[in-house]
Amino acid sequence: MSLIRMSSPHVYKANSTANVMRLVLLATLPGIIALTVFFGWGTLIQIAWAGLLAVTLEAAILKLRKRPIGFYLRDGSALVTALLLAVAIPPFAPWWVTGVGVIVAIAIAKHLYGGLGQNPFNPAMVAYALLLISFPVEMTRWSAPFVLNGDGWQIASFTDTLAAIFGSVETVWYDSFTGATPLDELRHRGGLTNEEAWRQSRVLSEGIGAWHAVSAAWLMGGVFLLYRKIITWHAPISMLLALAICSAMFYGYDPDNYAGPFFHLSTGATMLAAFFIITDPVSSATSNRGRIIFGAGIGVLIFIIRTWGNYPDGVAFAVLLMNLAAPFIDLYSQPRSYGHQKANKGQGGKA
Amino acid sequence: MGKVFAFHGGIHPPENKKQSTRTPIRPVPLPKRLYLPLQQHIGMASSPVVDVGQQVLKGQLIAEPVSRISAGLHAPTSGTVVSIGPHPVPHASGLDSDCICIESDGRDQWIEHQGLGDYTRLEPAELIDHIRQCGIAGMGGAGFPTDVKLHLGDDHIVNTLIINAAECEPYITADDMLMRERADEILGGIRIISHLLKPSHVIIGVEDNKPQAIHALEAALKGCELNIDIRVVPTKYPSGGERQLIKLLTGLEVPSGGIPADIGIVCQNPGTVRAVYRAVTFGEPLISRIVTVTGDAVAQPQNLEALIGTPFGDLLDAAHVYENKLYRLVMGGPMMGVTVEHDQIPVIKTSNCIIAASIDEMPPAPPEQPCIRCGMCEQVCPAELLPQQLYWFAKGREFDKAKQHNLFDCIECGACAYVCPSSIPLVQYYRFAKSEIRTEEAEQRKSDHARARFEARQARLEREKAEKEERRKARAEEAARSQKVRKSAESSGVATEPTQDISALKTAAAVARTKLKKAQKALDAARDSGDGDIPALEAAVQAAHTSAEQAQQALEKAEGVKPTAANIDTKQLKTAAAVARTKLKKAQKALDAARDSGEGDLSALEAALKAAQASADQAQQAFEQAESGAAAGTTGPDLKQLKTAAAVARTKLKKARDALKNAEDKGLEGLDKLRATVTTLEQKAEEADKAYKDAEASAGATEAPVNQPVPVDLKALKQQVSIMRTKIKKAETALAGLEGEARSQAEQALEELRQRHAEADKAFKSAEQAQLDAAAAQGVDLKQLKIDAAMARAAVTKLERSLAKSEANDERASLEAELAAARDKAENLNTTLKQHEPA
Ligand code: SF4
Numbered sequence A: 001m002s003l004i005r006m007s008s009p010h011v012y013k014a015n016s017t018a019n020v021m022r023l024v025l026l027a028t029l030p031g032i033i034a035l036t037v038f039f040g041w042g043t044l045i046q047i048a049w050a051g052l053l054a055v056t057l058e059a060a061i062l063k064l065r066k067r068p069i070g071f072y073l074r075d076g077s078a079l080v081t082a083l084l085l086a087v088a089i090p091p092f093a094p095w096w097v098t099g100v101g102v103i104v105a106i107a108i109a110k111h112l113y114g115g116l117g118q119n120p121f122n123p124a125m126v127a128y129a130l131l132l133i134s135f136p137v138e139m140t141r142w143s144a145p146f147v148l149n150g151d152g153w154q155i156a157s158f159t160d161t162l163a164a165i166f167g168s169v170e171t172v173w174y175d176s177f178t179g180a181t182p183l184d185e186l187r188h189r190g191g192l193t194n195e196e197a198w199r200q201s202r203v204l205s206e207g208i209g210a211w212h213a214v215s216a217a218w219l220m221g222g223v224f225l226l227y228r229k230i231i232t233w234h235a236p237i238s239m240l241l242a243l244a245i246c247s248a249m250f251y252g253y254d255p256d257n258y259a260g261p262f263f264h265l266s267t268g269a270t271m272l273a274a275f276f277i278i279t280d281p282v283s284s285a286t287s288n289r290g291r292i293i294f295g296a297g298i299g300v301l302i303f304i305i306r307t308w309g310n311y312p313d314g315v316a317f318a319v320l321l322m323n324l325a326a327p328f329i330d331l332y333s334q335p336r337s338y339g340h341q342k343a344n345k346g347q348g349g350k351a
Numbered sequence B: 001m002g003k004v005f006a007f008h009g010g011i012h013p014p015e016n017k018k019q020s021t022r023t024p025i026r027p028v029p030l031p032k033r034l035y036l037p038l039q040q041h042i043g044m045a046s047s048p049v050v051d052v053g054q055q056v057l058k059g060q061l062i063a064e065p066v067s068r069i070s071a072g073l074h075a076p077t078s079g080t081v082v083s084i085g086p087h088p089v090p091h092a093s094g095l096d097s098d099c100i101c102i103e104s105d106g107r108d109q110w111i112e113h114q115g116l117g118d119y120t121r122l123e124p125a126e127l128i129d130h131i132r133q134c135g136i137a138g139m140g141g142a143g144f145p146t147d148v149k150l151h152l153g154d155d156h157i158v159n160t161l162i163i164n165a166a167e168c169e170p171y172i173t174a175d176d177m178l179m180r181e182r183a184d185e186i187l188g189g190i191r192i193i194s195h196l197l198k199p200s201h202v203i204i205g206v207e208d209n210k211p212q213a214i215h216a217l218e219a220a221l222k223g224c225e226l227n228i229d230i231r232v233v234p235t236k237y238p239s240g241g242e243r244q245l246i247k248l249l250t251g252l253e254v255p256s257g258g259i260p261a262d263i264g265i266v267c268q269n270p271g272t273v274r275a276v277y278r279a280v281t282f283g284e285p286l287i288s289r290i291v292t293v294t295g296d297a298v299a300q301p302q303n304l305e306a307l308i309g310t311p312f313g314d315l316l317d318a319a320h321v322y323e324n325k326l327y328r329l330v331m332g333g334p335m336m337g338v339t340v341e342h343d344q345i346p347v348i349k350t351s352n353c354i355i356a357a358s359i360d361e362m363p364p365a366p367p368e369q370p371c372i373r374c375g376m377c378e379q380v381c382p383a384e385l386l387p388q389q390l391y392w393f394a395k396g397r398e399f400d401k402a403k404q405h406n407l408f409d410c411i412e413c414g415a416c417a418y419v420c421p422s423s424i425p426l427v428q429y430y431r432f433a434k435s436e437i438r439t440e441e442a443e444q445r446k447s448d449h450a451r452a453r454f455e456a457r458q459a460r461l462e463r464e465k466a467e468k469e470e471r472r473k474a475r476a477e478e479a480a481r482s483q484k485v486r487k488s489a490e491s492s493g494v495a496t497e498p499t500q501d502i503s504a505l506k507t508a509a510a511v512a513r514t515k516l517k518k519a520q521k522a523l524d525a526a527r528d529s530g531d532g533d534i535p536a537l538e539a540a541v542q543a544a545h546t547s548a549e550q551a552q553q554a555l556e557k558a559e560g561v562k563p564t565a566a567n568i569d570t571k572q573l574k575t576a577a578a579v580a581r582t583k584l585k586k587a588q589k590a591l592d593a594a595r596d597s598g599e600g601d602l603s604a605l606e607a608a609l610k611a612a613q614a615s616a617d618q619a620q621q622a623f624e625q626a627e628s629g630a631a632a633g634t635t636g637p638d639l640k641q642l643k644t645a646a647a648v649a650r651t652k653l654k655k656a657r658d659a660l661k662n663a664e665d666k667g668l669e670g671l672d673k674l675r676a677t678v679t680t681l682e683q684k685a686e687e688a689d690k691a692y693k694d695a696e697a698s699a700g701a702t703e704a705p706v707n708q709p710v711p712v713d714l715k716a717l718k719q720q721v722s723i724m725r726t727k728i729k730k731a732e733t734a735l736a737g738l739e740g741e742a743r744s745q746a747e748q749a750l751e752e753l754r755q756r757h758a759e760a761d762k763a764f765k766s767a768e769q770a771q772l773d774a775a776a777a778q779g780v781d782l783k784q785l786k787i788d789a790a791m792a793r794a795a796v797t798k799l800e801r802s803l804a805k806s807e808a809n810d811e812r813a814s815l816e817a818e819l820a821a822a823r824d825k826a827e828n829l830n831t832t833l834k835q836h837e838p839a
């Protein structure tokens, strides 16, 4: 009798990396829909374009690195990276901005470091940060929510949007469909108090609902991921709490000059970051305790950058900074193992 | 019902338990042949006490335990021993190991046996010894000899006895069915164990997926006088892990590296408890167990009561296996079980389940993908480790970090691998890392040891010179004093306190032995895993051995100073001899394996073998001497023992001869070696025979000569003998010249003379022997010492030669270490010899 010889365990949970990625993609659906509803077709076009490019690029690089292409492509991680980048950049960003972003994310931030699982930085955030620094104009020209464009569902038509991204359109068109984000407005209010800024800016007074809605959509997706146990609560909750506490403290101290916690939580990329970006397992801390520290660090950094930094939204930089700190956090956040009095600290052995 | 706590992690794999609980437990038809591995438990393998061809009865002891942590083996049915040798066994390594094969005679005839009656009236030690004699070892997991656990009450305070009936692994229902059907027997076992351990509380931990078992237990417990709780824990793997269950039931954690008894807890499995009951109540040794036979590839999944040693094939037949569907055969559960490659592998004391899985049921693991650090493994790890970190460290060979991340607290439960979305065989990585770390540590120890030894040797040489003189003086005094002491002891009949600090020496000897054991274990582990620097480890073992021997010698010497009334610990010596024999056997096996495969360092192995043989012989001799010494003082020598030894030697000889013949027939290589082996064995057999006969002959005679006062003038005797011899010669010459009647007279005279000569000769020899005995009584056996010294010298020469020959650097290093050890030993022996040789 010839029987197979294998080591235990002999059964596995039906669970695969591809499955994880599929669920993540599924969880982004509410956010994508909200973005499309409020800001037009741009998001969808960006996703399609970025996804196509990412998959092609990934295949090419895998071929160069002589890895089985089909096997690695199927894990879907390239698609997830492309999607996160595409929803983060402005919907009307020109094609080459997205293109550069995808190349940076896939080729440099991911494969140059050794591919999936080896990258110390979140690829989408590396790309985003680089784009923000290199092309500040394109990257801060966000589309205006439809409510600001008149009555009814006034969004730029699909063909116009395509043209805006892949060709060129007149500036007038651009100006009529784009605008600043609430974070921008608040940042560049020029000495006005919160209340005055609110009264002056249509984006703040009328358009902000769009951002709230999008944030709520990301939150929904996040809850789904938590429910399916794809992510754990540690990093997102601690990040949101840290951000809320910081902003509440400053808002309580000086409500005229600092935005309130609700504003911080429900605008910009806060929710997207909390549930989809900082939960990227590869570049975050590994233990539960580590993730709490990691998330809290990001929350604090986001608040600092938003409030005193040069850029309106600090998510990308905050995430990258904490990515940098993650290995260090890991060293000092080992759980206390069964049968041990206390947790081990440090790395043990030579670095 | 008390509170149930929680442990971190855990998973919920499909249970697959229903299939095998539909029918009651059924016995397996008597198999034709039974294969009984000598090692079914943790500890030393047992040593056979039957010969090939011998008839055995059901329940007869066929292999005895060889050390404290070991378990005996009994014939599961009546029949004939047809072979003792390697056979595939259920072990993760997939290697063969020694088994006793019994061909059943179909009569299933019991040996005479009976229970202990009222065990509460017995001494606990007696009761525990009975349980040990019945070969009971843990039947749930690792197979730890039960009697050892029952001794835990001696040096731990045991306040809780936990019966681990969680049975959390999918598929397995053996304990479940046992509880349903034999709850009263389990309770009986609990009573016995409680009597021994005296816990204040007994907790039976059961998972909530066994309602019928819980019911049966509750019914059995009604009116029970003990403080027993049935605690139902939620179904979650691995709640049946000893440490996890303890956490679940008590909220306490077993300290890392400790045992449950450290926190006052002892765990037992229901099967074991029942075996204890049957052993105590009916005197039945552990010869059968309940095995779950299940999986998609059998038509009737069920629980079978199988004799230990039943080949899996018989069980599968009993459950109607579909040969064509069978893809993977797992012994144990799907999470931690091991696959076996063919169906002649036997049931052992720990085989709780056999899963005959189809390919759909347990498909091959999907290919490994990169770790995405998703952390799912961490969420399920019951030991609260960081599995993915451990994986990175194992993969990158960063073992220091792995250790720092508590790799050794991993219980290899497989929960992490089960959930890993990247299908990484995490547990395999951990096993690899663990074995690598163990090897590394052993090497480190070895080099430290060698350095320490070199330094110590230098220091010692200096010291010895200085001490030599002093010792000589001291010895003279000592001798005088001991003489006096003995006299006074003899007159008063009371042993006086020995002057030297024996207990300190004893401790030293014990420490040395422990070290030796550790080294041996490392070596064994290395051999099992097949990697690691085996020769180096062997050298380490030998070094440890030497130091252990030295310590032992020192101890014996010191003890020898005690009056002869102080008995030599023959039991200890016996164990030592047995251990040495086992080692010898192991070495032999390794050598054979190496020869078969044609690879491996043959010469090193041979050297190891020789060393093992030497030590086995020494141990045996020491034992025999001690025994005969003891016998001289009290009763006759243990003839039976000697007889067995002789018989064993003969069997070995026969085997070797057969092998030789075989080899000759086939014209194989290595004939010379085999022949040499046969010759040595022949010699040994003769020796053993002689020893036996001598002992037999002297059994009657011992009383007289030995009790005579020892100081006889040897020289005078010798002279007398030689004078007599001369006279005889003269007479013979004279006789040649004589004729007729004178001749016949002369012949008579001559005859008389001869007789007298013979008598004188005998007297001389017995006197000489008496002197030797006296020396032995002082703890020094000249002959032995001489042999030892010669042997040590030979070893040194041999090592020197092979050192000169060898070129490879690391080999040289290990050889050098060995050489240093051998030289030390030789020198030591020489000094001792010189001290004791009559001036
Ligand atoms: S479950 Fe697998 S993929 Fe996820 S972190 Fe653990 S080892 Fe990596």
Ligand code: SF4
Pocket: B380, B381, B382, B383, B384, B385, B386, B387, B409, B410, B411, B412, B413, B414, B415, B416, B417, B426, B427, B430
């Ligand atoms: S196999 Fe080890 S690391 Fe994995 S879950 Fe079990 S105890 Fe934790």
